[in-house]
Amino acid sequence: MRISSIQIFDIANRSMSDLNGAIVNTQEQISSGKRVLTPADDPVASTKILQLNEELANVKQFTANISSARNSLSLTETSLDGVNGIIHRVQELAIQAGNTATLSKNEYTALASEVDSRLQELMNLTNTKNSNGDFIFSGFKSHTQPFTGDALSGFRYNGDEGQQHIKVANNTFIPSSDSGKAAFTDVVSSKNTINTYASPANMSSPPVKIGVGRVLDQKVYDEFYPEDIVITFNADGNVAPHGKNFTATEKSTGRIILENKPYIPGQEITIKGVAVKISGNPVSGTAAVPATQLFGAQAATGPFDFTALPQSVQIRVGGITQTLLLDGNVTNTADLSVLLNNPGNGNAAKLAALGMRVDAQGLHVDKGINFSIDSSSPGVDTVMGLNTTTGTQSVDGELAKSGDRAFIDSSNRQDVLTTLARFSETLKAFDGSNDTRRAITEMVATTLDNLNHVQTSISNVVSTIGARINTLDSTDAQHLDTQVVGKKILSDLSNLDYAEAATRLSQQSMVLEATQQTFIRVSRLTLFAKL
Numbered sequence: 001m002r003i004s005s006i007q008i009f010d011i012a013n014r015s016m017s018d019l020n021g022a023i024v025n026t027q028e029q030i031s032s033g034k035r036v037l038t039p040a041d042d043p044v045a046s047t048k049i050l051q052l053n054e055e056l057a058n059v060k061q062f063t064a065n066i067s068s069a070r071n072s073l074s075l076t077e078t079s080l081d082g083v084n085g086i087i088h089r090v091q092e093l094a095i096q097a098g099n100t101a102t103l104s105k106n107e108y109t110a111l112a113s114e115v116d117s118r119l120q121e122l123m124n125l126t127n128t129k130n131s132n133g134d135f136i137f138s139g140f141k142s143h144t145q146p147f148t149g150d151a152l153s154g155f156r157y158n159g160d161e162g163q164q165h166i167k168v169a170n171n172t173f174i175p176s177s178d179s180g181k182a183a184f185t186d187v188v189s190s191k192n193t194i195n196t197y198a199s200p201a202n203m204s205s206p207p208v209k210i211g212v213g214r215v216l217d218q219k220v221y222d223e224f225y226p227e228d229i230v231i232t233f234n235a236d237g238n239v240a241p242h243g244k245n246f247t248a249t250e251k252s253t254g255r256i257i258l259e260n261k262p263y264i265p266g267q268e269i270t271i272k273g274v275a276v277k278i279s280g281n282p283v284s285g286t287a288a289v290p291a292t293q294l295f296g297a298q299a300a301t302g303p304f305d306f307t308a309l310p311q312s313v314q315i316r317v318g319g320i321t322q323t324l325l326l327d328g329n330v331t332n333t334a335d336l337s338v339l340l341n342n343p344g345n346g347n348a349a350k351l352a353a354l355g356m357r358v359d360a361q362g363l364h365v366d367k368g369i370n371f372s373i374d375s376s377s378p379g380v381d382t383v384m385g386l387n388t389t390t391g392t393q394s395v396d397g398e399l400a401k402s403g404d405r406a407f408i409d410s411s412n413r414q415d416v417l418t419t420l421a422r423f424s425e426t427l428k429a430f431d432g433s434n435d436t437r438r439a440i441t442e443m444v445a446t447t448l449d450n451l452n453h454v455q456t457s458i459s460n461v462v463s464t465i466g467a468r469i470n471t472l473d474s475t476d477a478q479h480l481d482t483q484v485v486g487k488k489i490l491s492d493l494s495n496l497d498y499a500e501a502a503t504r505l506s507q508q509s510m511v512l513e514a515t516q517q518t519f520i521r522v523s524r525l526t527l528f529a530k531l
Contacts, residue, residue, distance in 0.1 A: 056486050059479045062168050066476050069166045069176040073465050073472075076136055076178055079128045080458050080465075083184075083416070086122050087451050087458075090115060090420060094451070097427060098444040100437040105430055108440070112427035119420040123147060126184055126417070137180030140164065146180045151421040152279060153209035154196045157185045168475050174468050183461045189414040190449030191218055192225045194274055202404040203283045210406040212421045213276035216439070220273030226410040227252060229271055231278070233403035234260060235287035244284060251407070274408060282404035288368030291397025295333050295362045296385020304383050305329045306339075311377040313388060315354060318369050322350035330383045334360045363394075370397040416454045423447045 097103070097111050126147045129135055134142035138159030149155040161182065163175040196210045210231075215221050228251035239245040244263040248271050249256050257271055263282070268275045310327035324347045328339050340358045341348050351357065356371065357364050365371055375381070375388035386392045426443040430436045 056483060058170075059482050059486070063476065063479055065166050066168050066472050066479075069168065069174055070469060070472050072130060072136065072176045073469055075128065075130055077462060077465050079125050079136065080183065080462055082125045083122060084455065084458060086118050086125070087416070087455060090118055090423070091448060091451055093118075094423065094444045094447045097440060100440055105432060108427045108430040112424045115420055115424040115427065119151075119417065119424065122417060122420065126180055135159070136177055137183065139177070139179040139181070142177075147184075147417065149417075151425060152211050152277075153198070154212050155415060155417040155421070156197070157181050157415070168472060169479070172475065174471060175464075178461055178465070183458055184417070184454070185415040186413055187415060187419075187450065187457050188453045189412055190446055190453065191215070192222055193411055193414050194221075194276075195409045195411045195418075196276055197407055197409075199405040199407065204281055204404050206280060208278060208280040208282045208404050208406065210408075211277040211279075212418045212425070213274060213408065214422045214425060214443075215273060216270060216275045217273035218442075222273075224272040224410075227272075228410055229257065229274070229408040231269075231271075231406045231408070232285065233263065233282045233405070234285045235400065235403075236284050237287050244282065246282075251409075271408070276406075276408060278406055285403035286401040288366065288400035289396065289398035291365040291368055291370045291394040293363045293371070293373060293386070293392060293394045295336070295360075299385030300330050300332045300336050300383045303329060303331045304379060306379070311375070311380050313373060313375040313377075313380050313384075315356065315363070315371060315373055317354040317356060317365055317371040320354055322354055324350055326380065326383070332360075336360075336383055365394070365397060368397040368399045370394045414450055416451075419447060419450045419454070 093111055093115060097108065103111075126137055127135060127145055128137065135144065135146050136142075138144050138146040140162035141159045142164070144158050146157060146159040147155060148158060157180060159180055161179045163179060164177040165173040166176045168174050193215060194213055196213045198208050198210050202208055230249050230251050231246050232249065233244065233246050236242045236244065238260045239262055245260050246258075246263050247256060247260060248258040248269075261269075263278070265281070266277055266279050268277050305328075306326045307328055310325050312323050312325055314321060314323050324340055325342075325345050326336075326339050327345055328335070328342075330336050330339065337358050337360045339347070340363075341351065343349070354371070355365055355367055355369070357366070363371070363373070370393060372391055372393040373384075373386065373388050374391045378389065381388050423443060426439055430440060
């Protein structure tokens with residue numbers, strides 16, 4: 001076969017280019033210390049290296065997550081330890097306050113002052129922030145202050161029950177936060193108790209406040225429990241002389257407990273064995289405008305005798321309909337009023353059921369509920385001076401509008417902040433009387449029981465934190481083992497054997513040099529060289 005000169009040059013060029021590329025690749029391996037520079041160097045090893053690098057990157061992130069979770073849990077545990085310290089001190093103060101036979105009013109005032117200081121300290125701990133500025137006891141609402149309020153307005157938990165989870169391993173998530181509701185709010189109360197709060201729909205500015213309140217007579221309140229109480233501010237005209245006044249009703253039924261009681265800001269209100277203080281200037285309600293239907297100008301202008309043939313008239317107020325009888329002689333609207341108010345034929349009771357009154361001028365519903373009058377008798381139209389056969393309806397009635405409201409809800413749970421506030425309020429109320437001594441004795445026992453429940457609640461949270469920290473420690477150790485093994489395998493797959501690479505480079509250089517020398521000799525084999 002004939003080989004042209006250009007083929008000789010092409011073959012030599014490709015061979016020397018390949019050899020030179022191999023030398024460059026070996027030199028890059030030596031300079032980088034890596035055996036596999038591209039997937040082409042070792043496809044199988046390259047795939048394993050990618051997998052190992054990804055796994056090691058995940059482990060690195062998991063390790064950072066573990067560190068973050070451990071810091072968060074440690075901060076929570078430290079805060080809870082601080083709360084326990086405050087509880088221990090308040091327990092000491094409660095035991096000291098139980099000595100009602102010797103302590104004076106000034107001494108109880110001093111004890112209440114320290115309890116207030118501890119309460120403020122406790123408030124700060126329950127609103128602890130982490131290094132990122134997030135509240136650690138707010139659940140998912142980490143940017144919302146969990147606890148707000150004071151003894152004058154009651155305490156509110158503004159967070160939720162969520163726990164923020166952090167991924168510390170494949171398919172493993174650890175709660176890194178705890179809800180303040182579980183630790184401080186959902187605490188079993190030793191006795192039936194109350195929660196107080198003002199309606200968010202109140203219009204007063206600044207807002208009306210209702211204090212945490214306390215149970216004065218446990219027996220009376222236990223008989224009322226578990227009903228709730230609504231305190232509603234009425235129209236000023238409900239009392240004489242006109243002024244702020246309120247009505248207390250049973251929340252579930254609307255039954256009136258106290259009606260039209262004058263309001264004095266800051267004065268204790270006692271309802272069903274419970275005492276609360278409301279402060280501020282509440283917005284009063286608006287009185288009802290009576291619904292009225294006057295008799296017509298031509299009503300009962302002559303004698304009409306319904307004795308022999310009584311006529312009926314239907315009156316509907318709200319959802320109630322009653323049928324009244326006209327069964328006597330009517331010469332004027334005064335007679336008509338007497339007949340409609342007749343107790344003998346049941347009219348009086350029916351009017352009472354409708355909440356209606358009738359006089360010589362017409363019909364009235366003082367609560368402001370509009371009503372309708374219907375009859376199929378032309379005679380009734382005549383004596384009333386109204387068109388009742390097609391129906392007549394009042395249109396001027398306006399219902400009363402409630403003013404600001406406050407609520408006293410029954411509960412079998414009491415948050416730790418309220419426990420301290422009620423203890424302080426009882427100490428401040430001491431005046432040396434037997435009643436206040438007895439109240440302090442009962443409050444001391446209740447406070448100690450409730451603080452024990454708080455300690456139990458906190459201990460439950462702390463135990464779960466300890467379990468989570470143990471999990472983090474064991475998971476962290478597993479990740480460390482994974483890193484050690486992974487890096488060893490990665491080193492075996494990717495790191496270069498320098499001795500082997502140096503030998504290979506020398507061999508490749510020698511082959512390239514030999515190829516070059518050979519090409520020089522072959523390139524001179526022409527006829528021109530023999531001339």
